[in-house]
Amino acid sequence: MQSSTAPGAFVQRFLRNPARVGTPAATSAAVSRQMAAPIPEHGDPLVVELGAGTGAVTEWIQHRLGGRGHHLAIEIDPVFAGLLRQRYPAVDVAESDAAQLPALLAQRGLGAADVVVSALPWTLFSDEQARGILAAVAASMAPHGAFTTITLSMGSRMPGARRFRSALGATFEEVTQSRTFWRNPPPAFVYEAHRPRQRRPSAGS
Structure with a gap:
């Protein structure tokens, strides 16, 4: 269960930077x-x-893993990253974009990801930002x-x-x-989404 401080922190960070957080409430258990x-x-x-925010989805990932494998959580907000480290010491938290x-995977000596789970506010990103992140996901x-x-x-x-949705279709089969x-x-x-599309080499490469 989430700690009593997590919802309050989520709202505070949303009010301070709504473009970064994207929503004033954490993801529900069903989602x-x-x-x-x-x-x-x-x-x-x-x-x-x-x-990863305050860990609403993190909790379910940890439950699903049951102590197996490796869970890397990427969170750009320093307050959220700190909360995640406190609440989920078994999770590898990276404060990064x-x-x-x-x-980040290369630095840790990790291979390709079996599953990538995202709660990023895609519609608040520019088309270039969204496609760049999706390309990083597909490459990983x-x-x-x-x-x-x-x-x-x-x-x-x-429109966003x-x-x-168009970028997803261009990235995955x-x-x-x-x-x-x-x-x-x-x-x-x-x-x-499944089966990342193969990226064609650019001219001259």
Whole structure:
């Protein structure tokens, strides 16, 4: 369960920097469970979490892993990163930008990720930022890997949401959408993507 200080910290950080946090409330248990569902039940998977916040999804990833594998949580906000380290000492927390994922894995001597789970506020990013992060994710995933990310349903028809859906399709061969979770504050759904597309070498490379 989340500590009593986590919701308050989430709201405070949202009010201070809404463009970075993206939403005033942490992800619900139902959505968190959906996002963590692709984590294998056996073996020692490498799971990467992007935009871990105060740990709503982190908790479900840890539950799914049950002490197995390696869980790398990337969080750019220093307050959230500190809370994560206190609450989840078994999690490898990196205070960094999600676009640095390949470098973070290399620094730790880790291989390709089996699952990447994201709670990043995609529609608040520029198209260039979103595509850059997705490229970093695809470059860091195993061929059999899965990528899941939350998207707020109320903004699904907005230009930013459409651009992100297009970027997902350009990055992965298969993209599916979950049902809408109406009780998540605010309502949301989950994209699940598989089979990163091979990046063609640029001219002259």
